[in-house]
Amino acid sequence: xxxxxxxxxxxxxxxxxxxxxxxxxxxxxxxxxxxxxxxxxxxxxxxxxxxxxxxxxxxxxxxxxxxxxxxxxxxxxxxxxxxxxxxxxxxxxxxxxxxxxxxxxxxxxxxxxxxxxxxxxxxxxxxxxxxxxxxxxxxxxxxxxxxxxxxxxxxxxxxxxxxxxxxxxxxxxxxxxxxxxxxxxxxxxxxxxxxxxxxxxxx
Amino acid sequence: xxxxxxxxxxxxxxxxxxxxxxxxxxxxxxxxxxxxxxxxxxxxxxxxxxxxxxxxxxxxxxxxxxxxxxxxxxxxxxxxxxxxxxxxxxxxxxx
Numbered sequence: 001x002x003x004x005x006x007x008x009x010x011x012x013x014x015x016x017x018x019x020x021x022x023x024x025x026x027x028x029x030x031x032x033x034x035x036x037x038x039x040x041x042x043x044x045x046x047x048x049x050x051x052x053x054x055x056x057x058x059x060x061x062x063x064x065x066x067x068x069x070x071x072x073x074x075x076x077x078x079x080x081x082x083x084x085x086x087x088x089x090x091x092x093x094x095x096x097x098x099x100x101x102x103x104x105x106x107x108x109x110x111x112x113x114x115x116x117x118x119x120x121x122x123x124x125x126x127x128x129x130x131x132x133x134x135x136x137x138x139x140x141x142x143x144x145x146x147x148x149x150x151x152x153x154x155x156x157x158x159x160x161x162x163x164x165x166x167x168x169x170x171x172x173x174x175x176x177x178x179x180x181x182x183x184x185x186x187x188x189x190x191x192x193x194x195x196x197x198x199x200x201x202x203x
Numbered sequence: 204x205x206x207x208x209x210x211x212x213x214x215x216x217x218x219x220x221x222x223x224x225x226x227x228x229x230x231x232x233x234x235x236x237x238x239x240x241x242x243x244x245x246x247x248x249x250x251x252x253x254x255x256x257x258x259x260x261x262x263x264x265x266x267x268x269x270x271x272x273x274x275x276x277x278x279x280x281x282x283x284x285x286x287x288x289x290x291x292x293x294x295x296x297x298x
Contacts, residue, residue: 030250031257032250032253032255032257033255033257034255034257034258036258043237043238043239043268044237044238044239049245049258051257079260081239081241081242081243081244081245081265082239082240082241082242082267082269083242085239144253144254146252146253149252149253152251152252153252153253162252162253164253164254164255166255196255196256196257197255198250198252198253198255
């Protein structure tokens with residue numbers, strides 16, 4: 001009996017040690033993955049969204065600190081409800097999306113990982129690139145691992161796992177060359193950003 | 204010529220009144236939005252499997268103050284111009 005227990009523990013340890021990271025694809029055909037951004041402004045806050053998100057994150061559920069990968073947002077898919085504001089936002093003076101069509105976040109390091117069941121939190125340090133300017137930032141991330149739930153999203157067509165990633169953080173637009181020190185009376189420098197993403201790893 | 208001046212004055216006046224009334228009515232019907240004009244609204248939905256909340260866009264014209272103020276301004280200008288034309292016409296017909 002003791003030998004059997006020892007064998008199970010050893011096998012389990014070996015499985016965890018040798019576990020391979022799984023690549024989760026964040027291109028979501030359902031269009032659920034979204035980024036929400038908000039800037040304060042005198043008349044009303046400017047709220048925009050995008051679901052033009054792609055990228056891959058490699059994660060090992062047994063070792064949450066070993067996450068690597070990159071999330072890419074197609075900057076041309078950022079939208080605000082006012083058409084004139086939309087034109088200005090994507091134009092050369094603000095985001096200049098023709099010259100800089102991608103906003104990216106590349107994971108560099110995972111700090112303070114905490115795991116509870118299928119959920120985990122961590123501070124993720126990475127390279128955030130906006131309008132061609134790259135800065136290292138640290139964002140608080142909440143991760144939920146949903147083993148075997150890909151089938152529920154694909155009506156059983158694909159088997160696999162899901163990884164849900166959520167984060168809220170702030171950046172200053174001036175740090176990324178977006179009208180630094182200008183128009184502060186019209187639009188705040190601080191941009192609140194929320195990301196809610198589900199990545200799929202088909203088996 | 205004088206009759207057409209009177210007709211033009213009346214038409215411009217009516218156009219101004221119509222612009223003020225129509226833009227105000229549209230703004231009231233759109234929920235008296237005191238923000239910017241919007242061409243879509245967002246309804247928050249929740250994905251059943253992942254629990255992710257996401258905005259679902261619905262095309263809808265919601266006039267804001269950037270629609271209302273210029274429309275009423277243009278309407279008031281039309282009302283003044285129409286009234287001025289009618290006044291000139293009335294004076295030229297005075298006995």
